[in-house]
Structure formats: structure tokens, C-alpha cells
Amino acid sequence: MASADEQVVKALAKQARVLRRRVIEMLGEAGSGHPGGSLSAADIITVLYWHEMKIDPKRPDWPERDRFVLSKGHAAPILYAALAEKGYFPLEDLMTLRKLGSHLQGHPDSNKTPGVEVPTGSLGQGLSIANGMALAAKMDGRSYRVYALLGDGEIEEGMIWEAAMTAAHYKLDNLVAIIDNNNLQIDGDVREVIGVNHIADRFRSFGWYAVEIDGHDIGQIIAALRLARGIKEKPTVIVAHTVKGKGVSFMENQVGWHGTAPSKEQAEAALLELAAGEE
């Protein structure tokens, strides 16, 4: 790999660590929220916002912008961290998460937060919305692309498979779905809860182009998104193998950290660990 690429990857990895720290700070202050699925998505979100998507934080309504739909809306903290770091709103707003009157709701609210495209939080709805945006782009002859991030538990929702059918039928090659395949939902391992497996094959059988990657390998995320741009006549799904709670050792792979905020001491320990990662 060329050194320029290495530098890009390094810078993105650093940015992802910043976002992870923001997540811990926000949740520590808020006292509630979802760390596990925010941390597992940190590298994906970073590559999307700092490398892949065509966006202008000063013009959140720019018609040609790429769209991101956080279908797994409970991971709002990682999205807010990215939007604040990008300059959609001041960084200090992050400390108002989940508080009365804040524009940073527990789950994304597009009427309150600049940069949030649509409300999510009721799982299963984001892929259909992304389809609608991708269809609109095709109808209008616009070149923007649409990205949707889904949980691996979330894809148990029947509506996801309705949308999977629609996206393939309308050949939405301007759409990329990314599955945060951290193997955990609330009640346990997705394979034990209801047999979620062979995700890529399931999407392939619905007519999608599917690729599997390590969702914490920045280079692989970049490459998969680049690959998706070349896929024509089909939507692409990136099944990203991730670790829930990634980056904070005591949260990693722990189902209990799905929807529990760290205490002050736990947040401090997590921040120390994330800072140590900086070397």
C-alpha cells in the first residue's frame, strides 16, 4: 500500500478514536444511552464522514449531498459525535445529550439536529427510507449516494427484507447498506436469539451484491465502499464484522453494555484506555 494511503488510514483511525472518546464523554454525562453499538460502528461512521461521503456541514440541505441513514437509531451518540466533529453544530452541544430541551434526542430527530436526515429509533425502517432517497436520486437524475447503517439484530425485522426486495428490484446501485455485524442484540447473541447468520448470502439471494469485511479495518472499509461504487444495477451490502463495545476492553463483546451508560469511574477508565491507544 502506498504511504499516502497509510497516512489516510492512520488519520482516520485517529479520528475514530476521537469519536469513541466523545461517545464515552456524552454517555457518561447523560447517564443513559447505548455505548456498545455506538463503539462498534465508530470506524464505519468515521470512514463515511471523513472519506467517503460528499457532504457540506455548512449546507445540511444541499440537494446534491450524499445521505446517511442511521437505521439503528439507538447508536445516535456516534452519529452526533461525527456531526459535531464535522461542524454541523458546536461540540459542547454533545454534553446536552438526552437532556430536556436538547436538540440531541435519545434517538435521532431530523427536525431537531442539523445533519440528521430522518428520524430513526424504531428499528427496521431505515432501509426503506434509504430506498426512497435512492429512488428520488434516480428520478431526478442526481448523482448523490445513499448509505444506511443497520444492526445485525435489526435485520430480524421483516420490513428490512421488504426493503431488500425493493432495492434489488429497482436496481438501486446508488445505495449501500452496511450491517454492523457485532453479533449481539439485547437478549444475547443474534445467532442464539433467532438464528441470524449467513447475512451476506441472505442479501445475495435477494439480488444484492454482498461483501464481507472487518468493520474495524479502516483500509477494508474504504476498499469496500470504493468497490460498491463500481457495482452497477444492484445495491451493495457490506457485512462488517465488528465487536460490540470496540475500543473499551471492559465493554467489548459484553451484552450488558448495549444500553447502559458508564458511571463516572467507568467513563474515566474508558477514556484513559482510549487515550492510551493514541500512544
Next chain:
Amino acid sequence: MAVKKATRDAYGETLVELGQVNPDIVVLDADLSASTKTANFAKAFPQRFVQIGIAEQDLIGTAAGLAAAGKIPFASTFAVFAAGRAYDQIRNSVAYGKLNVKIAATHAGVTVGEDGGSHQMLEDIALMRALPGMTVIVPADAVETKLAVKAAAEHKGPVYLRMGRGAWPVIFDEDHKFEIGKAVQLRDGDAATVIACGIMVGEALKAAEMLEAEGVKVRVLDMATIKPIDAEAVVKAARETGAIVTAEEHNIIGGLGGAVAEIVVENCPVPMERVGVKDVFGQSGKPDELQKFYGLTAEGIVGAVKRVVERKAKG
């Protein structure tokens, strides 16, 4: 004998008219385009028609995405599947997002007929009007439907438009005026006011004639917009006529009767009766048989007016 025309036919025709003047109009359907009449639009503008298949949640979700991208989507299916199957999508994506989606639901009420209770939506007005920011419109006839569809397209924000299956007498002339949130007074009288929507407006007019023959003069209001309801017209009716009867092809719980009652009790309590389906599901039968069975007739309204007038007299 008045001309008969189904509201869904007017809907299908109006969509094509709108499609010609507004390139942002897109239409979605869930395998019922022949019945909801969106097939007209599909034929005229295939590039702007999205067939979703039998997937009502995806129907509403996709419409939400189209709206978020600046389109004006009309999403159609039967009322029972739109407001019922896709309620969470309507709530959390469309209404919570204040997205510009028009949910145009047909085949509402018992007059669906032979298909029976599973297909006779009687709770949709209640479900939809409880959603913040949702506009709920139940036009009285084909003419009003055409105007309501156009008004819905102009209106910024989510709209639930409720239509029926059958062909019903056309009540209004072509120069009828419709405005979202404004009741239309069709007759005046001082004994009581009948406030109706949908097919019950025609029945209310018949009832008014029958009552007049007995010397009882009633005011008749066409309350096509159930949300935002014309509270002023309701309060005025309560003050000036002292008794109110509502009439709707919907459960008496939570629909037009509920909406009117909420305003009446808070502003000007007067005797009230609600004509509607009395908290039961529908069943198979011919539309006119079902109409009679559930009392959704001019006779049903006459009975309610007599009761309410008697209560008013007792004070």
C-alpha cells in the same frame, strides 16, 4: 337521481392531473393499484410510479424517503393496511419526521362489503388523528375528493386521506370550495346540528329533508377535515342549535364523534349523539345491507336527532 361516483375514482383521475402539472408528484402502491386507482397514474407516468408489492411497511418507509428527498409521494393501499399494518412507520418515520407524505387510503369502512370485517377499517380516523401534525381528511363525494387531493398535494406535511370503495351520489357542484380545516355548512336549522363526514354527509342531507317534513329543521355540516377540525364551526353549532349529532362510517370511539365531543364538552356542553359503528368489527354483506345493519343511514341519523332534540328540550 344524482350521479354516482366513487371517491377512489376521483382520486385516480386527480393524481394524473397533478402529475401533469407537478413533476415532484410520485405515487406508490402495494399491489392494489387497480383498486386504489393509482393504476391511472402508473400508466401516465411510469417513471414516477413505484410498485412496492405486498409490503405496506416498506410502502410507507419508501414514501418517507422520497419525501425526505423533496418528492411529494402519494402512498396508496386499503385503509386497513395503510393505517393498520404500517402504523409504526406512519408514526415514527412520517409523522415524527414531519415528512411530506400523503397516505391516500381507499376501501375504508363497512361499505367495503363482501370482503368482511378483516377488510373494513373502522379505527383509522382514531389512529391517524392521534398523531401530532397529521392532517386527516374524509371527503364526502367525488367532487370534494378531487379538491382534497389537490389541497393535500399543496399542503406541507403528512396527510391521511380516507376514501371508500363504492360509488356514491355526487353531492357537490364542480364549483364547490374545499379548504383544509374548514367545515362546509350545507343546510341551516335551529333544532340541532348534524356533523358528518364521508358517505354520511349524503345521509345527513337526506335525514335533514325527512326531519324537515316533520317540521324539524337541522343544520348540516360537512366536516371533511377531521384534523385540524373546524372547532369554531363546532362551537358555533353547539351555541346556536343547542344539540349535536355526529355521523361517520367509523367506530364511534375516537373518530369524528370523538373529535367533536372533545370540543363540545370543553367549550359548550350540549346534548350529543354519535351515529357510527358501535364498537364492533364489521362483517360480510352487501354494502347497503351493512349500512342498514349498522345504522349508518338517514333513518339512523333521524333517530339520533330526535333523541338529542328531546334531551335538549328537557334541559
